[in-house]
Structures are given as C-alpha cells and as structure tokens.
Amino acid sequence: MNDNRKIGNVILDLQHISLAFGGVKALTDISFDVREHEIRAIIGPNGAGKSSMLNVINGVYRPQQGKIIYRGEERHDMNTYAAAKSGIARTFQNIALFKGMTVLDNIMTGRNLKMQTNFLLQAIYWGPAQREEIAHRKKVESIIDFLEIQHIRKTPVSRLPYGLQKRVELGRALAAEPEILLLDEPMAGMNVEEKQDMCRFILDVNDQFGTTIVLIEHDMGVVMDISDRVVVLDYGKKIGDGTPEEVRSNQDVINAYLGVAH
Numbered sequence: 001m002n003d004n005r006k007i008g009n010v011i012l013d014l015q016h017i018s019l020a021f022g023g024v025k026a027l028t029d030i031s032f033d034v035r036e037h038e039i040r041a042i043i044g045p046n047g048a049g050k051s052s053m054l055n056v057i058n059g060v061y062r063p064q065q066g067k068i069i070y071r072g073e074e075r076h077d078m079n080t081y082a083a084a085k086s087g088i089a090r091t092f093q094n095i096a097l098f099k100g101m102t103v104l105d106n107i108m109t110g111r112n113l114k115m116q117t118n119f120l121l122q123a124i125y126w127g128p129a130q131r132e133e134i135a136h137r138k139k140v141e142s143i144i145d146f147l148e149i150q151h152i153r154k155t156p157v158s159r160l161p162y163g164l165q166k167r168v169e170l171g172r173a174l175a176a177e178p179e180i181l182l183l184d185e186p187m188a189g190m191n192v193e194e195k196q197d198m199c200r201f202i203l204d205v206n207d208q209f210g211t212t213i214v215l216i217e218h219d220m221g222v223v224m225d226i227s228d229r230v231v232v233l234d235y236g237k238k239i240g241d242g243t244p245e246e247v248r249s250n251q252d253v254i255n256a257y258l259g260v261a262h
C-alpha cells in the first residue's frame with residue numbers, strides 16, 4: 001500500500017448541519033467528519049438528502065444551521081468558487097462537460113483556477129504566459145495518461161460513450177489537483193465493465209495522489225468494496241455511520257433500505 005493511502009486527521013468536519021427549502025427539510029442536524037486520504041461514502045434512499053449534503057460541502061447551498069470546519073477553520077460565506085479555490089472539486093450526477101469541445105480542452109478547463117496569467121498579461125508578457133501554458137498542458141497530459149484516454153484526446157466529448165464521458169469529467173476535476181474530490185454518483189448509468197474501470201480509477205486517484213474522496217453512490221456492492229467509512233442518510237437524518245461492516249449490520253439502515261415504516 002502506498003504511503004499516500006494512510007488515513008490522516010479530520011480534514012472536513014460537518015457539525016449539526018440543517019438545510020431546508022421552504023417547508024422541506026432536506027437535512028436535519030447532520031454531523032459527520034471526513035479524514036484526510038479516506039474514501040467516504042454517503043448513501044441513502046432517493047430523496048434522503050445526499051446531493052444536498054454534497055452541495056453544502058462545495059458551497060452551492062448555505063445551511064441555515066450548523067458549522068463546517070475545513071482544515072481546522074470554520075468556513076463562512078462559502079460559495080462554489082471559494083470552495084474550488086480552497087481545493088474542493090466535484091463531478092455531477094448528470095455529466096456537465098462542454099460537449100462540442102475535445103477531451104483535451106475539457107480537461108484543460110479544469111486548470112482555470114490554477115492559471116496565474118490573465119489575458120492582458122498574456123498579451124504583454126508572452127514568454128511567461130507561454131511557459132505557464134506548457135506547464136498546464138503537461139499536467140493535463142499526465143492526467144490523460146493516468147486515465148488511459150490518450151486515444152480519444154482530440155475527440156469531441158459528444159461522440160464518446162457515456163462511461164468515457166464520466167471518465168473525462170473525472171479528469172477535469174483532477175486537473176484542479178483537489179484535496180477533496182466530491183463524486184456525485186460516479187457509476188450511475190454504467191455497465192458492469194465501465195463500473196469496474198471507474199472503481200479502479202477512483203481507488204488509484206486515492207492511492208497515488210492521496211486525494212480524499214467523498215462519494216454518493218447507489219450501487220451497494222461498489223460502496224461496500226471501496227469505502228473506508230460510510231454515512232447513511234434517510235429523510236434528511238443520519239441513521240448510520242461507520243465502516244462498511246458496521247453499516248451493513250445496522251438495523252436502522254437495513255430497515256430504511258427494506259422500506260420499513262418509521
């Protein structure tokens with residue numbers, strides 16, 4: 001096992017998070033933490049609040065109650081830009097790529113936050129801007145190699161099968177060199193072979209780059225196989241939290257998945 005894989009201290013601590021949309025309580029008093037380098041899954045039946053939780057973490061929604069401690073500091077006034085700038089990248093349930101652009105250019109857009117020179121500076125100081133561009137290209141090419149998509153680097157995304165589009169989306173998130181990678185249903189709609197590939201890449205990202213991963217996934221086999229710890233939501237409340245074995249034997253979790261009335 002690679003040294004990067006050693007699970008470290010708490011990097012993200014969510015304390016008593018509550019979020020409501022008008023009268024709909026999407027999240028009620030949810031607390032859990034995420035440790036450095038771990039793979040942390042959020043599971044739960046439809047409408048349980050999983051996406052809302054991810055949206056709170058990356059600043060799309062601001063909870064009405066609760067605290068978010070990231071790297072030891074309480075986060076205030078978070079928005080998606082600030083979250084991305086602070087090292088939190090994400091992929092979406094529905095692919096959000098520029099369909100007409102090539103794989104290479106899509107992944108390059110993931111470097112935006114890392115770019116120092118703006119357009120004016122690029123015009124005046126062509127040399128440094130060009131050096132920066134070369135460095136970004138190198139990074140993007142290394143991600144393309146890592147994800148084994150060299151053969152499609154110049155292909156427009158719209159021409160790719162679904163599984164490969166999901167891989168490109170992962171590539172774009174990785175281009176930001178995130179500390180925490182949020183994956184919203186990374187295997188949704190995939191066939192068995194595509195799922196196996198995606199599992200391998202997620203484990204490799206975690207292992208080789210040491211990236212902390214928080215993922216929502218409906219495929220229980222996958223979740224139990226690759227996660228270090230799992231938090232379970234149901235109707236916006238936390239009903240379980242622990243290792244896959246602990247969660248699997250938790251009666252509240254079993255009831256929620258079997259649809260037992262509360």
Ligand SMILES: Nc1ncnc2c1ncn2[C@@H]1O[C@H](COP(=O)(O)OP(=O)(O)OP(=O)(O)O)[C@@H](O)[C@H]1O
Nearest residue numbers: 021024025026044045046047048049050051052053
């Ligand atoms: N923008 C919104 N406006 C109003 N209600 C919302 C909004 N987003 C989510 N909700 C509601 O909050 C609750 C939790 O939804 P959320 O999408 O977080 O669940 P989920 O566990 O991700 O579900 P799924 O597995 O179906 O994607 C649901 O009742 C949903 O209808």
